Amino acid sequence: MNFHEVRFPAPLSMGSSGGPERRTEIVALRNGAEERNTPWRHSRRRYDAGLGVRSLDDLAEVIAFFEARRGQLYGFRWKDWADFKSCAPSARPAATDQRIGTGDGVTRAFPLAKSYGADADAYARPIRKPVAGSVSVAVAGETLVAEAFTLDPASGLVTLAEAPTEGVFVTAGFEFDVPVRFDTDRIAVSVTGFAAGEIPSVPVIEVRV
Structure with missing residues (x-):
C-alpha cells in the first residue's frame, strides 16, 4: 500500500x-x-x-x-x-490499559488493539499506527522493561522476547x-x-x- x-x-x-x-x-x-x-x-x-x-x-x-x-x-x-490513547483522553497510558492477548507458551507476537464497551458487547479495534516511544507492555500485570519487547510502529505488532506462559494476560498502553x-x-x-x-x-x- x-x-x-x-x-x-x-x-x-x-x-x-x-x-x-x-x-x-x-x-x-x-x-x-x-x-x-x-x-x-x-x-x-x-x-x-x-x-x-x-x-x-x-x-x-x-x-x-x-x-x-x-x-x-x-x-x-x-x-x-x-x-x-489506550485510556481516557485526560489520563496517561499505562501498560495494563488494554488486553492484547493471552499467553499459550508459544506465541510471542501480539497485535495492538483497543476495546470499546464491556464484556460480550465490546468492540476490539485494531491499532495499526501506534506512536513510537509511547508503548508499554505488561505480562500478568508486570510491566516489561523496554528490552523485553519490540514494536513495529508501521503495523502495531508487539513481539515479546519470551513467550508468556499459558493463560496469563498480555496488556499494553499506548498512543496511536x-x-x-x-x-x-x-x-x-x-x-x-x-x-x-x-x-x-x-x-x-x-x-x-
Whole structure:
C-alpha cells in the first residue's frame, strides 16, 4: 500500500471535525420488524481537515502536505484528538490499559488493539499506527522493561522476547494515530473568501492497512 509514515500537522487536526462511521444494512419485513446486518467488521473514520485552518500560513501548510502526498495517492498518519490513547483522553497510558492477548507458551507476537464497551458487547479495534516511544507492555500485570519487547510502529505488532506462559494476560498502553488519506484530489480556496471567513473543505478518510 502507498503510505507515508508522517503525521498530518497535529495543531491543525485539533480543530477538525469527524469521527467513526459504520455501515448498516436494514431490511424491513412485512410484519414491520427489521433485519439488520453490516458488511463492515470495523468502523471507518472521516474528518474534515479544513476546519483547523485559521490563517494563510495554516492553509499553505495544508497545501504543502497535500502536494507531498500527491492528493489521494499516499496515505498518512492522523491524530484524532478525541481518541488517541489506550485510556481516557485526560489520563496517561499505562501498560495494563488494554488486553492484547493471552499467553499459550508459544506465541510471542501480539497485535495492538483497543476495546470499546464491556464484556460480550465490546468492540476490539485494531491499532495499526501506534506512536513510537509511547508503548508499554505488561505480562500478568508486570510491566516489561523496554528490552523485553519490540514494536513495529508501521503495523502495531508487539513481539515479546519470551513467550508468556499459558493463560496469563498480555496488556499494553499506548498512543496511536489513524491511517488516513485525503478524500479528494482537489483543494479549492479563494484567498478573498478565506479572509472573509470562508473555510476550505479538506476531507480525509481512514484507510485499511
